[in-house]
Amino acid sequence: MTETKTSRRTSDMKFEEALAAMRGGDKVARAGWIQPDKWVRLVPARMDEREAGRVHASYFEFKQGDGSLVPWTLTHNGVLSEDWYVVE
Numbered sequence: 001m002t003e004t005k006t007s008r009r010t011s012d013m014k015f016e017e018a019l020a021a022m023r024g025g026d027k028v029a030r031a032g033w034i035q036p037d038k039w040v041r042l043v044p045a046r047m048d049e050r051e052a053g054r055v056h057a058s059y060f061e062f063k064q065g066d067g068s069l070v071p072w073t074l075t076h077n078g079v080l081s082e083d084w085y086v087v088e
Contacts, residue, residue: 015074018084027063031083035065039087040072 013021018028022042029039043061048054062072 013084014082015079021086027087028084029087039063
């Protein structure tokens with residue numbers, strides 16, 4: 001697994017802008033997160049090919065500092081923050 005390097009845009013984003021970036025397939029992170037190499041992405045809804053008609057809802061996936069991926073729940077702090085950036 002290769003490490004993802006992060007870089008900051010010249011201007012920090014509001015969560016609304018970060019969400020638009022995630023809808024476009026980008027991974028995003030916050031400058032306020034202490035550990036490097038963390039990010040969030042939007043996993044889109046999909047049909048389960050093994051079970052006809054079963055739909056898996058979209059969700060946020062978070063890469064933790066140890067590299068593991070877990071579901072992520074947005075908090076009011078994240079919604080109100082303006083230090084989001086796209087991970088390249």
